[in-house]
Amino acid sequence: MSDGMVKRDEATLAPGAEPTRPAPVFSPVVDIYETEPEMVLLADLPGVTREGLSIRLEDDILTLEAEMGDAFGASEAPLLQEYRTGRYYRQFSLGEAVDRDKIAATLKNGELRLVLPKAASARPQRIAIQAA
Amino acid sequence: MLLTRTYYPWRSWRGALDEMNRLRQEMDRVLGAMGGEYQAPPSAGVFPLLNVSETSDHYLVRAELPGVEPGDLNLSVMGKTLSIQGERKPLAAPAGARHHRRERTFPSFNRVIGLPSEVDPARVEAKCEDGVLLIRLPKSEAAKPRQIAISAS
Numbered sequence: 016m017s018d019g020m021v022k023r024d025e026a027t028l029a030p031g032a033e034p035t036r037p038a039p040v041f042s043p044v045v046d047i048y049e050t051e052p053e054m055v056l057l058a059d060l061p062g063v064t065r066e067g068l069s070i071r072l073e074d075d076i077l078t079l080e081a082e083m084g085d086a087f088g089a090s091e092a093p094l095l096q097e098y099r100t101g102r103y104y105r106q107f108s109l110g111e112a113v114d115r116d117k118i119a120a121t122l123k124n125g126e127l128r129l130v131l132p133k134a135a136s137a138r139p140q141r142i143a144i145q146a147a
Numbered sequence: 148m149l150l151t152r153t154y155y156p157w158r159s160w161r162g163a164l165d166e167m168n169r170l171r172q173e174m175d176r177v178l179g180a181m182g183g184e185y186q187a188p189p190s191a192g193v194f195p196l197l198n199v200s201e202t203s204d205h206y207l208v209r210a211e212l213p214g215v216e217p218g219d220l221n222l223s224v225m226g227k228t229l230s231i232q233g234e235r236k237p238l239a240a241p242a243g244a245r246h247h248r249r250e251r252t253f254p255s256f257n258r259v260i261g262l263p264s265e266v267d268p269a270r271v272e273a274k275c276e277d278g279v280l281l282i283r284l285p286k287s288e289a290a291k292p293r294q295i296a297i298s299a300s
Contacts, residue, residue, distance in 0.1 A: 044250040048240050059251055061211035061278035091200035098196040125213035125278015
């Protein structure tokens with residue numbers, strides 16, 4: 016992956032789910048890291064606007080869904096198409112309890128940054144050991 | 148001697164090859180139209196991938212470059228050649244962060260493509276929008292289609 020090759024796997028939709036319009040569905044590449052107070056998810060979503068992006072958290076399942084813009088404008092004649100456009104779709108199962116009211120998402124330059132603060136119960140707590 | 152005006156491409160071996168190429172392109176086009184979409188063969192190690200189109204007076208080149216700031220890009224145009232050079236700077240994770248997944252890449256790239264005809268380098272425009280680079284290259288005057296008036300004799 017270090018040779019600059021772009022990986023864009025076609026995602027599989029949930030069983031029984033069918034896309035409403037015939038566009039390819041891609042799985043976006045992500046980085047996920049964890050610090051003591053929060054989990055941070057960074058996803059590459061080129062071609063996605065704020066309006067085209069939906070992030071849902073149901074139970075422990077986080078769903079990212081996004082519409083890319085069209086590959087070409089209406090009045091253009093394609094000469095070369097190396098990448099396709101369509102939709103992004105990916106689900107994650109969150110292992111840890113997340114403080115749902117404090118989730119924050121920012122989208123800039125096609126890069127999504129999703130900060131999921133851990134619920135107080137899920138943070139590491141130091142337990143004082145009393146001298147006997 | 149009998150002369151025909153029929154186009155006969157198999158007259159030479161070169162003509163035959165040209166004809167094979169033309170046939171292959173036509174098959175690609177027809178199959179693509181039937182499948183609704185035609186995907187260019189994936190090219191390993193080539194970055195960024197480009198979509199190129201044209202209008203009557205412009206060429207448009209698009210590239211997916213998420214997280215790339217305009218200041219990290221270096222575009223140059225010479226005659227028919229466009230070169231896109233740059234790098235993607237990774238965001239530093241805070242100290243003490245534990246990574247669960249690391250799928251994104253932060254490549255340096257340098258890609259050069261040839262355009263079908265000459266463009267006017269002084270009027271090339273480029274912008275980055277939602278992680279997609281769009282370059283508008285105006286065709287030079289000589290390359291634009293021209294309507295030819297037919298005068299009645």
